[in-house]
Amino acid sequence: MDLAKMTALGLQGQSISREDALAVLRSNDDELMPLVAAASRVRRRFFGNRVKLNYLVNLKSGLCPEDCTYCSQRLGSSADVLKYSWASPDEIGRAVEAGLAGGAKRVCLVASGHGPSERDVNRVNGIVEGIKSAHPGTEICVCLGFVDDDKAQSLHDHGADAYNHNLNTAESHYGEVCTTHTYEQRRATLDALKAAGLSPCSGIITGMGETDEELVDVVFALREAGVRSVPVNFLLPFDGTPLAGHDELTPQRCLRVLAMVRLVHPDAEVRAGAGREEHLRTQQSLALQMVNSIFLGDYLTSEGQSGAADLQLIADCGLVVEGSEGDAPREPATSVPIRRRGVGTDVLANA
Numbered sequence: 001m002d003l004a005k006m007t008a009l010g011l012q013g014q015s016i017s018r019e020d021a022l023a024v025l026r027s028n029d030d031e032l033m034p035l036v037a038a039a040s041r042v043r044r045r046f047f048g049n050r051v052k053l054n055y056l057v058n059l060k061s062g063l064c065p066e067d068c069t070y071c072s073q074r075l076g077s078s079a080d081v082l083k084y085s086w087a088s089p090d091e092i093g094r095a096v097e098a099g100l101a102g103g104a105k106r107v108c109l110v111a112s113g114h115g116p117s118e119r120d121v122n123r124v125n126g127i128v129e130g131i132k133s134a135h136p137g138t139e140i141c142v143c144l145g146f147v148d149d150d151k152a153q154s155l156h157d158h159g160a161d162a163y164n165h166n167l168n169t170a171e172s173h174y175g176e177v178c179t180t181h182t183y184e185q186r187r188a189t190l191d192a193l194k195a196a197g198l199s200p201c202s203g204i205i206t207g208m209g210e211t212d213e214e215l216v217d218v219v220f221a222l223r224e225a226g227v228r229s230v231p232v233n234f235l236l237p238f239d240g241t242p243l244a245g246h247d248e249l250t251p252q253r254c255l256r257v258l259a260m261v262r263l264v265h266p267d268a269e270v271r272a273g274a275g276r277e278e279h280l281r282t283q284q285s286l287a288l289q290m291v292n293s294i295f296l297g298d299y300l301t302s303e304g305q306s307g308a309a310d311l312q313l314i315a316d317c318g319l320v321v322e323g324s325e326g327d328a329p330r331e332p333a334t335s336v337p338i339r340r341r342g343v344g345t346d347v348l349a350n351a
């Protein structure tokens with residue numbers, strides 16, 4: 001593993017090769033700290049000491065007709081998660097305020113389901129306009145499932161900045177994790193987002209039985225798709241889903257995955273997503289040296305660590321919250337989920 005060569009490429013914004021990406025995933029423990037240091041240099045080249053905070057607002061939960069095996073909201077799931085159709089404007093407003101008070105720069109508006117109807121798009125457009133009007137500097141990312149060109153354009157025209165639609169896993173592995181839609185459908189949605197001018201946010205879930213080659217495939221596919229934000233989720237194998245009990249991740253493996261993603265996407269926002277706390281555990285501080293973005297507080301249907309703990313972690317790493325002008329991070333607000341989340345599951349892999 002030639003870390004000097006990989007670092008030099010990264011500092012120029014260029015990806016390492018597929019062979020080197022595989023070598024990163026297969027590196028041994030003696031090489032782990034030098035690997036983290038290399039990925040950290042690249043991270044600092046493009047993002048300095050800043051960490052972007054993202055805050056999830058769950059507009060609609062559960063009741064999905066799709067069968068993604070990793071998801072607590074899937075068809076037939078018996079996972080103990082809340083199910084509701086569209087939160088009220090007051091609930092949404094309170095959640096947004098809590099996230100922004102905690103230092104979030106981006107608000108992620110998420111709804112379960114295959115994709116939005118035109119009425120749903122109009123509803124979300126109104127929510128986006130309301131947030132933009134009250135908080136003009138806030139970035140808004142929406143995650144509503146499959147959208148066509150017209151729906152993507154409408155969301156963009158009403159103020160949405162970005163759209164999350166994860167590829168999740170390699171094309172060759174996709175049939176193992178979902179039968180109700182295809183990888184190609186997800187890939188086509190990314191094209192619609194880009195055509196509409198929405199910044200494409202798309203990432204992965206690792207720990208679902210994929211091979212190293214498949215993991216490298218999907219990370220390179222994201223690069224080829226031109227995504228600017230890459231959430232890296234670590235499988236939360238909750239009861240009531242087909243992947244319940246599936247446990248293949250270690251903190252060291254998670255660090256290698258993050259290093260590989262950073263070295264393939266040197267200048268993209270790389271985010272440690274759901275499962276960060278459970279799988280990285282005491283190694284979260286090393287992960288923050290490679291990623292430049294995290295979710296603040298809770299996830300869609302699972303609880304993260306508190307917003308206060310996230311801010312302490314950032315400060316302990318010698319990093320600063322993006323938008324805080326290098327000042328001490330703001331006082332954390334108490335995390336305010338729209339409704340109390342159960343011991344649920346989803347890994348922000350919403351379509």
Ligand code: SF4
Nearest residue numbers: 064066068071350351
């Ligand atoms: S990931 Fe999205 S599409 Fe798949 S089951 Fe969950 S909510 Fe539905």
